[in-house]
Amino acid sequence: MKKLIALLLCVLLCFGMLSGCAGKGSDTIKVGILGCHTGDYAIYGLAVRNGAELYIKQLNEAGGINGKKIELVIYDNKADNAEAVTAFTRMVDDGITALIGDVLTGNTLAVRTEAYKINMPMITASATAAEVTYDDETGTLYSNVFRTCFIDPFQGQKMAEYAAKELGAKKAAILYDTGNDYSIGLKDAFIAKCGELGVEIVNEEGYSSGDVDFRSQLTNIQANEPDVVFAPIYYQDAGLIVTQARDLGIDATFLGGDGWAGVSGYASAEDLEGSLFCSAYASGSTDAIKEFEAAYTAAYGADTLNMFAATAYDAAMVLCNALKTVESSGKKLKPASDEYKQALIDAIRTGSGSVAGITSAGGYTFDEHNNPIKDAVIIEVTGGTEKFKTLY
Amino acid sequence: MSDMTAITTILKQILNGLQSGSIYALIALGYSMVYGIIMLLNFAHGDIIMVGAYLAWLCMVRFALNPALAVAAAVAGCTALGMLIEKAAYTPLRSSPRLSLLITAIGVSYLLENTFQLIFGAGAKTVPPFFNAKNLSFGGVVLSSNAIVTIIAAAVCMALLTLLVQKTKMGKAMRAVSEDMGAAQLMGISINRTISFTFAVGSALAGIGSVLYCTAYPQADPMMGSMLGLKAFVAAVLGGIGSIPGAMIGGLAIGLAEALVSAAGLSTWKDGVVFAILIIVLVVKPTGILGRSLNEKV
Secondary structure (H helix, E strand, O other), rough: OOHHHHHHHHHHHHHHHHHHHHHHHOOOEEEEEEEOOOOHHHHHHHHHHHHHHHHHHHHHHOOOEEEEEHHEEEEOOOOOOOHHHHHHHHHEEEEEEEEEEOHHHHHHHHHHHHHHHHOOOEEEOOOOOOOOEOOOOEEEEEEEEOOOOHHHHHHHHHHHHHHHHHHHOOOOEEEOOOOHHHHHHHHHHHHHHHHHHOEEEEEEEEEOOOOOOOOOHHHHHHHHOOOEOOOOOOOOHHHHHHHHHHHOOOOOOOOHHHOOOHHHOOOOOHOOOOOEEEEEEOOOOOEEEEHHHHHHHHOOOOOOOHHHHHHHHHHHHHHHHHHHHHHOOOOOOOOOOHHHHHHHHHHHHOOOOOOOOOOOOOEEEEHHHHHHHHOOOEEEEEEEEEOOOOOO | OHHHHHHHHHHHHHHHHHHHHHHHHHHHHHHHHHHHHHHHOOOHHHHHHHHHHHHHHHHHHHOOHHHHHHHHHHHHHHHHHHHHHHEEEEEHHHHHHHHHHHHHHHHHHHHHHHHHHHHHHHOEEEEOOOOOOOOOEEEEEEOOOHHHHHHHHHHHHHHHHHHHHHHHHHHHEEEEEEEEOOHHHHOOOHHHHHHHHHHHHHHHHHHHHHHHHHHOOOOOOOOOHHHHHHHHHHHHHHHHOOOOOHHHHHHHHHHHHHHHHHHHHHHHHHHHHHHHHHHHHHHHHOOOOOOOOOOOOO
């Protein structure tokens, strides 16, 4: 008797599963969210998860995509490469059509190699290393991988453009940390862009990490009277450099990258006045960001509300826009099928220009390495505080 | 670049070198005096400067005191700390092998660094300017007033120190103790008092050095003393350790060497050049430029 009941239950359960497939499979699209939700870097992983989830919830509440709801498959990779690949494989078994993630650069590199094999569309909101989408050594373009954050050298290009076009700079000097890849990356990109725009680089001065005396380099710079000094370094050094430069009588405008955030605590308001740096995100800077921040705080609190929550919100927006394109194409492709995935990748590549993201109101277009060409936030230090100046 | 700007640039680079060199010289003096009297390389000396910088920051930022009071507090605090270290850590070991003293000095250095890191955290604190002077301008050539004040202050300190050592009774006692401790004691000189006084003077110079350092590089962080101390040590060795004029010359030479190496676009070699100087001096002329070549007493 017991066996009979057990058997009956089994059969019932099987029917249940089947009906589940039949009932839901047709009107939902599964999207994975992968990242580190526990451990030391959880603040980034949670920001990405919450940001993406927030957009998709809002979309589902507004009726989804042509009536279809997005179903999220969320896994924690515990900031571990092996765990990330395992979680990704499970998601594929669960039937995802696209992935938002991974979060940390190392994890993303591990996952993108697997995702490339099966042409899984993937958008990362936070991995800034160039090789996530394009491996320089092997010349491999990971055509299925996109991102909504900008890569490090991009800031150098933006600041060069801003200096040339908005500040009318003719001569620029550079002071950078020779022991820091971030600093070198920004410096090289700045020089390349200045070359294109006809801005003369009058000095390229370096210093060793940990130095506190920059007077010699600054004196060399002073002799050439540059209009701007680009210093792609972190805020503590930036504070010392600006203070010493003003002391020597240099009145050029100082420019920096996002490493400058927090500089206002490290030099006087008077010395920093008018300095500019770029960033990917400025809290409270536009109405769209204010709206997003209010919704995010209401749903998840303010602890994890950072830049990556915003870029993840945009990643979800880019993805859902592409899903809508595929769904509306009338081809009736089956979610998670190879054709669907390729159509989705094409839609992300070519159709994201109209996506007014909160960190890129001008839409998302991707360069030949799938890196976004988007606005940077220019922040000006004025009156001793770092204020949003413009989107550029 | 025209010839005129080339010349002013070179002059300004020399000024930069003299500014950092004056600071090194003041610190090197402390090393040299202590070595001269008890044959100890006081590796905690650099960290005394760090303490001075934090005292200045505390007074001006936390307690919002007048900058003059902050300077006084930094100098007084360093002096007291130097004497305390001598009494607590070095006096009990005076008859021990010199290696024990050296290791103790390294221990004191780590103790100070880590204590301050524990209290104030690892990040840097910004020290506000002590004075607000307009830069001097001579026919379009701007000179940093901070640099000029630093150089003058250091020169005055060195002149006063020379007077103190050469013309006063205490200075005579210091010279006597450094020449022959036993004989000096027999002549009725209090060894303990003289050594304490030497530490006090050396640390007071470090206190002034910390104020000048903060004028040039307005940040205090727990590890700032270690590299600064090492460079001042190289300066002391270059000038001839134990010699007061030698420390001054050594300090200025190291400062100028650093500034000129950076000015030549080789800033990443700056530290390398300083320590190469140390190696060359030790190989070629271990007594330094003005050092006494006394046969070591065993």
